[in-house]
Amino acid sequence: MTDLSAIGWRWTPADLDPAWRALMQAHPQARPARIVEQHRSGYRVAEAPGQAFPAESLPQWQRAGSYRKGDIAPEERPAVGDWVLVQGASPDGLRMVALLPRFSAIKRGAAGEHYRQQVIAANIDTAFVVCGLDGDFNPRRIERYLLLVSGHGVQPVVVLTKADLAVDVTVAQQALRGLQVPHVMLDARSPDAAVALAPWLQPGQSVVLVGSSGAGKSTLTNTLLGQARMKTGAVRARDARGRHTTTHRALLALPSGACIIDTPGMRELKPTGEEDVSESFADIESLAEQCRFRDCLHDQEPGCAVRAAVASGALSEARLAHYRKLRQEVDAAARSRAEKVAARTGAVRSPGQGQHGRH
Incomplete structure (x- = not known):
């Protein structure tokens, strides 16, 4: 063995x-x-x-x-x-x-009108959600990736690349408040990247890289390998978006004894209905527990702790709006999944929404 x-x-x-x-x-x-x-x-x-x-x-x-x-x-x-x-x-x-x-898997809803699932990677311990600190930086996209990872026994880590650029990292740090997951800022081309990510790259561990094209996934893979195995490319100056230099998923053994799976950039990130929204938005769920009314909609109700956090600047309006949007998408996907299962088994199933949060 x-x-x-x-x-x-x-x-x-x-x-x-x-x-x-x-x-x-x-x-x-x-x-x-x-x-x-x-x-x-x-x-x-x-x-x-x-x-x-x-x-x-x-x-x-x-x-x-x-x-x-x-x-x-x-x-x-x-x-x-x-x-x-x-x-x-x-x-x-x-x-x-x-x-x-499998002991774990990251999945997404496949593109198209009909409900289908697509497995991104299986039997993994950690998912590096890679995002560049240039025009690629998008907190809402990071939240969507974290949602896909949630509830599947995989540890998410946000990896912010291109830290060598002249950017104000405090803006990124402020935007990531509330995520409650580890995040690392690094230059994907620097050997120091392997040191920064070492806690998740121990022998026997399996890690998958997910993120948009041009975020630096293949560059980071090459750095961790110590050789240029994966094709890389430049990003467009006007929008910092990259081309699909990685065309298929590939698992590679690292010198550290860990394995890494590089994946093509994904433009569509549809939930499967199995995600745990409360896990990805634990900060909002915790605030909601403090609302005066249990069925608070966080709109105009008196004693709303969530709206109070928005008013004080502790919670961004954009994160709250995205929380609501993703909850609706997960609930809709859960209904489609239940209908798909019922069609395949001939049973009548009720999707249930208890795992997706209270609000």
């Missing part, structure tokens, strides 16, 4: 999840491997760092564009970071025979 540990395997036979153990016993000729790349044409897996071999997937996983009733849901298909059981010999004879259950 030494080679596997370099790509994130950290279990002994004694502490394996019972479901994993059962699958491994059901496929005694198979061995664990990790999906390290996902392309339109298929998957590539590794059993050691520096590897990436194509692997044939099970037939029920191959209908990526099929959503007929009874087909496997997109979020149940393999994704980068997943552990699978493989048989055969590399480089051309590998076949995936089982998907081991």
Whole structure:
């Protein structure tokens, strides 16, 4: 298991999840491997760092564009970071025979009118939400990324890149008040970046980078690797937006013993309905507990602690408005998800909204 540990395997036979153990016993000729790349044409897996071999997937996983009733849901298909059981010999004879259950995953609602989920990365410990301290800086987009991470057992860390630019970092710090998650400011090209992020890059840890194009994800990946493996590009001067230099998700082993997953920039960040809004906006939820009325709408009601915080400058009006907007989106996605599940199972389901906050 030494080679596997370099790509994130950290279990002994004694502490394996019972479901994993059962699958491994059901496929005694198979061995664990990790999906390290996902392309339109298929998957590539590794059993050691520096590897990436194509692997044939099970037939029920191959209908990526099929959503007929009874087909496997997109979020149940393999994704980068997943552990699978493989048989055969590399480089051309590998076949995936089982998907081991995930201990965490980051998902988003896929683009389009119909409800679908897309897994961004699986079996990860930390998500670096990367945002540049240039024209890319957008507190509302950061909040949306943090919402997608919430409730899935993943530790979010806000990583603000381009700290070498002549910017007033106090403005960014002020804008991030209330997030209640760690945040780090750094120059993605500097070796000091590895030092600043070291607490989350310990051996056996898996980290995913998410953020818009041009935020510095691939540059940071190259710095942490100590070599230029990922393609990088310049951003447009007029709006600080980047082009999609990363075209697919890829998992790479770092010298520190951790693994990192670089992802393409995402322009659309739709919730899945499984997110925990109260976790992402704990500051507003805490204030709401102090309101005079339990069903306070934080509008014109007397004794509203939330409006009082806005009036005093402790809470920004923009953050409160975004909180309301995201709650509506999550509740709508939860209803769509319940309808999708009911259609697939033939059951009548009620989405419930208890997990999404009180207000």
